[in-house]
């Protein structure tokens with residue numbers, strides 16, 4: 001009986017570890033935010049000039065060239081909504097215009113696997129400042145204490 005109980009304890013420990021792993025945000029290789037939870041992954045990265053680069057990765061976070069995906073984004077800035085279009089450049093998709101002024105607003109990224117495919121929408125809160133803990137931009141922070149559901153940043 002003791003063996004069975006130990007086995008049960010071991011499998012509970014494994015389940016707990018798996019759950020913890022699933023909840024942890026994936027750090028984007030370029031320093032941006034991985035908006036997807038499953039491969040193929042999509043990374044949203046804001047460049048220094050505030051243009052946006054969208055990159056694609058496989059499950060091992062190896063870079064994958066875009067293959068006909070159509071990406072657009074809507075920045076819901078305080079000064080008004082701005083639509084961003086993306087074009088292919090250097091193995092990724094880049095926005096044709098920079099993000100609007102300020103931060104603390106929502107961005108909706110729409111990804112279609114092809115021009116005919118149904119769009120998938122990903123939402124993120126754009127915060128420009130750097131996180132003191134993980135040293136990543138706040139919108140791409142991978143610290144675990146963030147309450148994503150409330151959409152609030154407690155820094």
Ligand SMILES: [Zn+2]
Pocket residue numbers: 131132133134135136141142143
């Ligand atoms: Zn952080």
